Structures are given as structure tokens and as C-alpha cells.
Amino acid sequence: MQFLFRYANPHEFMRLSGAVLPFTVIGTAVCLAVGLYLGFSVPPDYQQGTTVTFLFIHVPADVVAELAYGAIAVCSLLSLVWRHPLADIAARAAAPLGAVFTALGLITGSLWGKPMWGTYWVWDARLTSFLLLLFLYFGYMALWNAVEDETRAGRAAAILALVGVVNIPIIKFSVDWWNTLHQGESIISGKIAPIYLWPLLIMMLGYVLLFASLWMVRIRTVILERRARSLMQQGR
């Protein structure tokens, strides 16, 4: 906890993120380039044919969508319980990014579903819980914008984020708990062939680094905006 509060100071965060950002940006570019190269070099799957190529953009988007929501929930807890000064900013900054990755997961999944299942959409547990994640993001962002007082808005949004976090394990285990059209887990169980696993892991790392880079830029932007607002108020 001491570590977190050391970087609660916006000045310290700006210094640290400024040093880390070039590495995460370069890491993103390298991972995405290598991941795409390897992804388009794999042979077609014996069952799914060339649609296996969806794997390298669909799964990383899903992983980051859930990761971003988890990050919002952790920041919300830090904000509600320990009043961490940067937690509200960080949680709010992650929401639109998470929403974009969730929408990408849904769109790419739907385009994968058509040739494999014969339909773009089915109300099975995995797809429905993932759609609910997108609505949670929308609700979270709407709450922030609906309440004028930022402290109250932050508190209400944090409570919603913490209630909504129950959806994350539901998404993860939906394919085990219910009979779904969506395929079961194949990465941790080792069912996926290594020839597909490596490009997938590299693409996942690229997506995570992209999210981390954009998240840091958004937090830095909000810090500057708050500084500008406080200068304007002093000037009045």
C-alpha cells in the first residue's frame, strides 16, 4: 500500500509515466508487428480453416476489455476506501478505452460467429455476459457525466464499478457453467496448438501494452486539465 501512495502524487506519476511511456509504445509496435506477421504465417486450422486468423484480434480484445474493467474496479476500491488521489482519475481514464476493446471483442466475435456458427449473434451465456460488460462501461461513463459534483460522481461510479466486477468471473467461467455455443477455454488448459499460441500471446502482450500506453496518456491528460482548471480558478 505504501508503494501505491508513493505514486499518488500527480507530479511523481507524471515523472514516472513519462519515463515508462516510450518503452510501452515501442513494445506495443514491436509486439503488434511480430504478432501480425506470425498470425498471417500460420497454416489454416484443420477444423476452422483460415478463420483461425480471428483468434489474434478477437481474444486479445476480450482479455484487455476484462483487464480494463478489473483495473477500474481496483482503482474504485482504492478511491472509496483509501481516498487515493489518483485512483478516481485513473478509473475514469480507463473506461472509454475498455469500452472500445469490449466493442471490438463483440464485433470481431460476431464476424467470426457467422462462418463458424451460421449466425452473427446468439444469446448464449458468454456473448450475453460480454454484452453486459459493454453496458457496464456505458453506465459507468454516463454516471461520471451525469453528476456535476466530481467527488459525488466518482463515488457513485466507483460503487457501480465494484458491483459490476461480479460480471468478470461470470464471463470467464460462463463456458464452463452453462452449455454455450461459444467454445470453451483453450489457452490455460493447453488445448491450443503451440503454432497458434505464440502469435496469440504476442498479440495479447501488444494489446496490453497499447492499453497501458493509452491509459497513461489519458491520466496525464486529465492531470494537466486539472492543473489548467485550477490556474483558471486562481486567475478569477
Added chain:
Amino acid sequence: MNFDLGPYGVYIWPAYGITALALIGITLWCALAWRRAKAKLAALEKNEKVKK
């Protein structure tokens, strides 16, 4: 590299296109917002210095 995705290409290429557009879009959105905030703060700080 193999770009011949056969009959499934009509589903795969739009998915890659939408992904590229969305990721480039949020990257530009974040970068532009950062530049705007930085420029605004710099202008305000300059004004403050002039006043002092």
C-alpha cells in the same frame, strides 16, 4: 505470410479493418487530447508569468 484467406476473407478482412480503425482512432483521440491539454496549460502558465 499468407493473405489468401479463401471464402472466409469476406468476414476476416472487415474484422481486421474495423480493429485497425478503432485502435488508430483511440490512439489519435488520446494523443490529440494530450496535445490540447498541454498547449492550454502552457498558455495559462505564460499568462500567469506575464501577470507576475
